[in-house]
Amino acid sequence: xxxxVLQVDNLQVRFGTKRGVAEVVNGISYELREGETLAxxxxxxxxxxxxxxxLMGLLQQPxxxxxxxxxxRGRELLDSSPKAWREIRGKGMAMIFQDPMTSLNPVRxxxxxxxxxxxxxxxxxxxxxxxxxxELLDMVGIPSPDTRVSDYPHQLSGGMRxxxxxxxxLACDPDVLIADEATTALDVTTQAQITDLVAGLQERIGxxxxxxxxxxxxxxxxxxxxxxxxxxxxxxxxxVDDLYATPSxxxxxxxxxxxxxxxxxxxxxxxxxxxxxPDPVAMPSGCPFAPRCSYSDGAxxxxxxxxxxxxxxxxxxxxxxxxxxVAP
Amino acid sequence: xxxxxxxDRLAEKPVSRTRETLQTLVANxxxxxxxxxxxxxxxxxxxxxxxxxxxxxxIDIANRLQGPSGSHWFGTDDxxxxxxxxxxxxxxVSLQVGFIAVGFAIAxxxxxxxxxxxxxxxxxxxxxxxxxxxxxxxxxxxAIAILAVLGPGIGNAMIAIGIVYTPIFAxxxxxxxxxxxxxxxxxxxxxxGATDGRIIFRHILPNVLAPIIVQTTLSLAFAILSEAALSFxxxxxxxxxxxxxxxxxDGQDFFQQNPWMGIxxxxxxxxxxxxxxxxxxxxxxxxxxxxxxxxxxxxxxx
Numbered sequence: 001x002x003x004x005v006l007q008v009d010n011l012q013v014r015f016g017t018k019r020g021v022a023e024v025v026n027g028i029s030y031e032l033r034e035g036e037t038l039a040x041x042x043x044x045x046x047x048x049x050x051x052x053x054x055l056m057g058l059l060q061q062p063x064x065x066x067x068x069x070x071x072x073r074g075r076e077l078l079d080s081s082p083k084a085w086r087e088i089r090g091k092g093m094a095m096i097f098q099d100p101m102t103s104l105n106p107v108r109x110x111x112x113x114x115x116x117x118x119x120x121x122x123x124x125x126x127x128x129x130x131x132x133x134x135e136l137l138d139m140v141g142i143p144s145p146d147t148r149v150s151d152y153p154h155q156l157s158g159g160m161r162x163x164x165x166x167x168x169x170l171a172c173d174p175d176v177l178i179a180d181e182a183t184t185a186l187d188v189t190t191q192a193q194i195t196d197l198v199a200g201l202q203e204r205i206g207x208x209x210x211x212x213x214x215x216x217x218x219x220x221x222x223x224x225x226x227x228x229x230x231x232x233x234x235x236x237x238x239x240v241d242d243l244y245a246t247p248s249x250x251x252x253x254x255x256x257x258x259x260x261x262x263x264x265x266x267x268x269x270x271x272x273x274x275x276x277x278p279d280p281v282a283m284p285s286g287c288p289f290a291p292r293c294s295y296s297d298g299a300x301x302x303x304x305x306x307x308x309x310x311x312x313x314x315x316x317x318x319x320x321x322x323x324x325x326v327a328p
Numbered sequence: 329x330x331x332x333x334x335x336d337r338l339a340e341k342p343v344s345r346t347r348e349t350l351q352t353l354v355a356n357x358x359x360x361x362x363x364x365x366x367x368x369x370x371x372x373x374x375x376x377x378x379x380x381x382x383x384x385x386x387i388d389i390a391n392r393l394q395g396p397s398g399s400h401w402f403g404t405d406d407x408x409x410x411x412x413x414x415x416x417x418x419x420x421v422s423l424q425v426g427f428i429a430v431g432f433a434i435a436x437x438x439x440x441x442x443x444x445x446x447x448x449x450x451x452x453x454x455x456x457x458x459x460x461x462x463x464x465x466x467x468x469x470x471a472i473a474i475l476a477v478l479g480p481g482i483g484n485a486m487i488a489i490g491i492v493y494t495p496i497f498a499x500x501x502x503x504x505x506x507x508x509x510x511x512x513x514x515x516x517x518x519x520x521g522a523t524d525g526r527i528i529f530r531h532i533l534p535n536v537l538a539p540i541i542v543q544t545t546l547s548l549a550f551a552i553l554s555e556a557a558l559s560f561x562x563x564x565x566x567x568x569x570x571x572x573x574x575x576x577x578d579g580q581d582f583f584q585q586n587p588w589m590g591i592x593x594x595x596x597x598x599x600x601x602x603x604x605x606x607x608x609x610x611x612x613x614x615x616x617x618x619x620x621x622x623x624x625x626x627x628x629x630x
Contacts, residue, residue, distance in 0.1 A: 056519055058518060086523060088521075089518070089519055089521040090520035090521035091521060097512050097515070098512075102512040103512045107534040107535050108530075120520065120521050120526075165516075171520075
């Protein structure tokens with residue numbers, strides 16, 4: 001197997017706030033290889049976005065404090081210079097942002113924003129860059145790309161803008177693409193177009209993708225592996241098929257139970273998980289999910305943080321004292 | 329009918345921001361009037377000597393302190409000089425002071441605001457407290473104090489007025505930068521590897537230009553007013569060169585005998601300042617998207 005493109009080791013992010021220290025990301029680790037798609041799933045406030053912003057060095061420090069290790073092709077990023085960061089951003093790792101309505105500069109044309117990373121990283125400028133921008137727009141199925149390239153963002157629809165965002169990320173053929181809720185704001189049809197597009201590109205240029213979402217439906221269609229995040233930790237990590245077939249963490253079970261699955265033999269009523277995600281300023285001392293977990297024993301679960309342990313298959317791990325499907 | 333109009337609108341090629349702004353501006357009658365007056369003033373400023381019927385220092389004691397007449401449209405002053413000629417020629421120095429002083433304020437204030445707003449923290453505190461100190465003085469008092477140090481004269485008056493208006497530009501720029509630098513597209517630009525300088529000048533600056541442009545036209549009006557005040561006090565343009573403020577001061581002494589001597593330079597100041605203000609208001613309406621949507625929805629309901 002090839003060396004991982006991206007290695008994240010015990011990444012932690014804390015924010016100093018007026019109420020105290022917010023522990024937003026609490027030691028997450030993963031590896032990403034060429035051509036692989038990793039989905040990070042979790043509800044709002046689980047630390048997904050902050051985790052990838054830290055990866056790209058886009059958090060302002062302070063108030064954020066980022067510790068741990070992020071290695072891109074073996075090179076440590078967290079203590080590297082601003083210049084080294086800039087060289088990797090856009091070229092090595094690129095990011096697609098959540099909201100297409102606010103992620104494009106309103107006073108710059110689509111063409112300007114698409115050609116900027118090319119000028120920065122590849123030294124491609126002028127007509128050649130514009131030509132490439134037109135090709136990129138064509139690739140994502142934007143009609144009449146040669147006139148659209150001189151349009152301003154407000155002249156495009158939401159779906160078109162998201163596609164522009166995606167090709168901005170892809171302009172320099174990055175090794176790693178981070179898609180932070182890239183399709184959440186879009187309707188299902190456009191969403192499918194975009195996921196197909198990314199999958200196609202991935203096959204062509206061998207790029208690795210980190211797909212951040214809270215939509216388990218999207219995950220099933222695109223990801224190789226899934227990491228379920230809660231309270232700034234990974235609760236469970238497994239291959240997509242494994243996770244859906246045999247979830248071993250109560251939280252994953254709850255998430256899957258809250259998905260409508262037409263045609264299944266499940267009861268009609270969807271299951272909800274009671275309670276709210278933990279407050280990052282006052283994290284529970286034990287398992288972050290314990291206060292909402294129906295399996296919690298009220299003792300070990302609330303005192304001892306469960307480590308990620310292999311459960312079932314070798315690449316299936318769970319952070320639970322009492323994983324499902326395993327006799328205690 | 330209205331459907332056809334709507335379809336026509338859809339078929340139109342999308343208009344660029346600049347064109348849209350100009351269209352909104354042209355639709356505003358006061359702004360157009362202001363623009364016409366300003367164009368006229370610039371022409372007068374450039375060709376003043378050629379237009380003026382008399383020289384600025386052509387003394388005609390026999391006809392001193394006269395009211396408006398066929399040979400002296402604006403009358404004459406206490407030395408029998410033609411007021412019209414002096415008002416026309418003084419336009420140049422007023423505009424010069426306005427443009428150079430405001431240019432100075434922009435050149436210094438905008439970069440300070442950009443840097444303070446982008447980097448925040450200690451940089452922001454130090455720069456903006458310096459601006460606050462300048463801002464805490466009444467404008468004219470500060471200008472007089474600076475001129476007291478530099479010595480009177482038109483060049484120094486420009487510098488003094490420029491310094492007085494620098495904090496306004498720094499503040500306006502910083503305020504907008506604080507908002508814009510939080511936008512996702514700035515983070516997106518950074519995520520693509522853009523440098524700080526690039527982000528500040530290529531991504532943030534174009535987004536904060538609108539309030540700066542509006543402030544520029546309004547500050548031009550105030551700068552011209554300040555120059556008039558300084559010249560009135562004898563700290564700006566030195567005699568025998570004409571300046572509107574200076575002429576107003578001279579006219580004051582003869583107000584009983586010939587009020588026209590002060591009225592015409594006063595009117596010149598009034599018209600110029602109002603013209604700049606009209607254009608400034610028009611630009612604000614054209615450049616401020618919130619204001620604009622209000623106007624548009626009004627237009628549709630009508």
